[in-house]
Amino acid sequence: MAFNFVFSIIPALFLLSFLSCEVQAQLLTTGFYARSCPNLQTIVRLAMARAVAIEPRMGASILRLFFHDCFVNGCDASVLLDDTPTFTGEKNAFPNQNSLRGFEVIDEIKSLVEASCPATVSCADVLALAAREGVVRLGGPSWPVELGRRDSTTASQNEANSNLPSPDSSLSKLISIFQSKNMSPRDMTALSGAHTIGQARCATFRTHIYNDDNINPIFATIRKLNCPASGGDDNLAPLELQSPNLFGVNYYQNLVGSGGLLHSDQELFNNGSQDLLVRQYSINPLLFFNDFAAAMVKMGALSPLIGTNGQIRLNCRKVN
Template sequence: MATSNKLMTMFMSLIFLIHIPYFASSDLRTGFYSNTCPKAESIVRNVMKKALIREPRSVASIMRFQFHDCFVNGCDASMLLDDTPTMLGEKLALSNINSLRSFEVIDEVKEALEKACPGIVSCADIIIMASRDAVALTGGPFWKVRLGRLDSLIANQEDSNNIMPSPRANASALINLFQKYNLSVKDLVALSGSHSIGKARCFSIMFRLYNQSGTGKPDPAIDPDYRRELNKLCPLDVDQNVTGNLDATPVVFDNQYFKDLVGGRGFLNSDQTLFTFPETKEFVKLYSMNQSEFFKAFAEGMLKMGDLKSDKLGEVRRNCRVVNHRHSHLLLETLNREGSYM
């Protein structure tokens, strides 16, 4: 009798789920919203312009959302989900906590899009558009983005912890990571140019200044004059949330980042190592001398990274911080655990 009741409950649940808008991801293409929300891209750009005026650093933060989202189970906006009593989200993952910020800008974009086209534009696509606009609005290249992603139903803090690199990472580790996603050494170096704008915390460089590789000494790759600047910014007793510029022109997207690496003035270890490692050094030199080549390679890399797909079911969230159907989502997970009923 208990088994019969369970089967009936599962059957009714399945009938209910038929009406829930969960879909598999579709093919990505330019102009995806041309009919359903023709002003989508201009709406995103207008909100990003306002964010840039209000706080220039915010657009640098948004630009890096694409990397932090797409490398963890595909470009599905999982990183935007808040924690729930049953799920640890990615916002507090090791590489994100006290680092990723400006989530409120994405909220503003989503609110504007929901007013214009309710339930149409995914949060995952917002990340892709907003990242592109962050680059273009600060002087970098503009490219046509491929859209049509869906938003994940879950986030995974453990996956983020296991995948995302540390600021202590060296070029060899970064090359291996990018290769797992079919991204080349060229892509790695070009995409590292996202650090052309923005800031990073003293926390990320204390070991470089005072105990590189456990030697009790500073990183010998740092230019001596630059090291003295960093010592003043980040003394041993500093509040490690103090921030420093990632390159000499932190509000302009240009190739100064690569010029700084050539001069031993890279802020992060994961940046400077690109110039001290043979496989990546030639690309750093090329981009330091040719901004057009950097811009071209950066746009190509962002498009390739944006093609990383999730293989899970998704939806178009009405609020980027939460899934649309919490109860239905929990039910779906229950059904999956039961095995053959799905």
């Protein structure tokens, strides 16, 4: 009897565990702070408006910061943690070192939020909201940001090194990385459109402009003027030459003309599976905006810490 009883309750335990996960998942909602911090979205919106007005590139920088956070163990603000003598974070991982920026903007927003709603809003949610506002300020689409994430107390430099796409990635590698996050090739191609804004370091596109065949030679010559074959690693070039501070479809138009700055950019239009979608985006801004917004919602739901997991960090750079 005891034996049968034990095995009879196992399905029930699995059901309870499943229901518990479902309840926790429901905690991520657009209205999560409606009562506890009703001014949150206004605070973030105004702060990002100021930051982008001072430096338009900051919209792209915060968006990239959010991407690099979510693709490493989920959207948990782990990328914001500073190294300490006993802790190695993600900031100095190869894809992030001398590259990620905007930390001080998140610090400022967090301090404003703390002044209004102490110990209430996670750094992960601040970053998610700031990423959207940066895109909107540069003329891009808006999307519903689901909230209720909590902050990680750990980070992984190894995971950052292995989970983030390289600027030298092939199309198959890009698709594989995104599929490992349950994101489709269409999601990947839409999110790559984030490169319609921002800039890249010479070190990330040197190989493409000097060695690749799938590049417009005139475009390559222009880019070589500010990116020598050796040296000048930190020299910057706009990811999209025509309007690097305006969120639009010029990025895809450039790909159709073999003018992608990064090797990984041009892989999206190189006689491969994404060519048709790139052509569609290049002439249909509404299609791109809708797909980008949908993919951002999907990315924002990557493995969030919710419920009692993690913590609400008071300082985004360190655990409480």
